[in-house]
Amino acid sequence: MIRPSAKVLAFTSGSKGGVGKSTIAANVAAIIDAPVALVDLGFDGNSTASKLHGIDDNDDGILNYLATGAKLKIYESKEHKNVSIIPPGDLDYRYFLLFSTNRYAVAARFERLIIDLSRNGVKLVLVDFPANMDKSIHHALIAFSDIVNLIMEPSESSIDSLTKLYKEVMGFYDGYGVINTIVNMVAVDNDPLADYSRKYVNNGETMRIPFDHYARYYTNNGVLAIHYKTGGFTPAITGVAKQISKQAEQLMGVRL
Numbered sequence: 001m002i003r004p005s006a007k008v009l010a011f012t013s014g015s016k017g018g019v020g021k022s023t024i025a026a027n028v029a030a031i032i033d034a035p036v037a038l039v040d041l042g043f044d045g046n047s048t049a050s051k052l053h054g055i056d057d058n059d060d061g062i063l064n065y066l067a068t069g070a071k072l073k074i075y076e077s078k079e080h081k082n083v084s085i086i087p088p089g090d091l092d093y094r095y096f097l098l099f100s101t102n103r104y105a106v107a108a109r110f111e112r113l114i115i116d117l118s119r120n121g122v123k124l125v126l127v128d129f130p131a132n133m134d135k136s137i138h139h140a141l142i143a144f145s146d147i148v149n150l151i152m153e154p155s156e157s158s159i160d161s162l163t164k165l166y167k168e169v170m171g172f173y174d175g176y177g178v179i180n181t182i183v184n185m186v187a188v189d190n191d192p193l194a195d196y197s198r199k200y201v202n203n204g205e206t207m208r209i210p211f212d213h214y215a216r217y218y219t220n221n222g223v224l225a226i227h228y229k230t231g232g233f234t235p236a237i238t239g240v241a242k243q244i245s246k247q248a249e250q251l252m253g254v255r256l
């Protein structure tokens with residue numbers, strides 16, 4: 001078996017929703033020049049990541065594929081030709097769980113997808129995780145991720161969720177792998193969370209993205225904020241994309 005060459009980048013926040021996972025994953029995918037795939041597991045938030053790339057499809061998607069091995073439709077982003085979009089699909093999450101009691105089968109399908117995407121020239125696979133995904137499946141897919149981006153915002157529930165998740169991820173990473181923290185929606189430059197979040201980094205970085213009313217407005221209207229003038233979001237997300245690409249290049253030993 002040829003080993004997959006694409007690196008997998010997870011965007012996750014554990015059980016806390018609304019921290020900006022989809023916004024960040026979709027905009028980062030758009031900034032990177034190399035061929036990337038955006039896997040939208042966001043059945044919790046109306047496929048935000050896919051919609052930001054102009055894809056709004058409710059047929060066979062990643063959930064159908066992971067649960068049953070159904071054929072997968074892969075779309076080209078309407079915004080950036082180098083981005084392939086894999087939308088969530090139409091499978092109800094309760095049914096997904098019903099089919100997915102065997103998480104090893106889910107993990108095997110996920111690995112096959114990464115191999116297939118790699119064969120089609122994809123270099124990075126960005127996975128937008130939903131909040132409250134079944135824990136054992138979440139862990140199984142995180143275990144395939146080369147770079148895990150833990151995303152949080154400055155609320156207590158978000159911090160609790162991050163702390164728990166970091167311990168879980170470290171539990172099966174054994175110190176290997178790259179874990180970054182991204183503190184989103186910070187209001188001030190010296191936000192104490194930025195320091196705090198450093199505790200939850202492994203071979204990685206802690207990054208900050210400011211709260212930006214424009215970014216919220218654009219995202220909620222289904223467009224990528226980086227295409228517009230924003231109050232701080234665009235430079236910050238460009239920095240995040242650069243950092244993550246650099247880490248992936250180091251892992252792959254080649255330039256993207």
Ligand SMILES: Nc1ncnc2c1ncn2[C@@H]1O[C@H](COP(=O)(O)OP(=O)(O)O)[C@@H](O)[C@H]1O
Pocket residue numbers: 013016017018019020021022023024045048184185209210211212213215216217219220233
């Ligand atoms: N940096 C930011 N500043 C302001 N609003 C943001 C920012 N990042 C995300 N948002 C907004 O927060 C909400 C949740 O974002 P979303 O990406 O859907 O989160 P998640 O995928 O974690 O549930 C959306 O309304 C989005 O526009």
Ligand SMILES: [Mg+2]
Pocket residue numbers: 021022023042044045048128129130
């Ligand atoms: Mg989301």
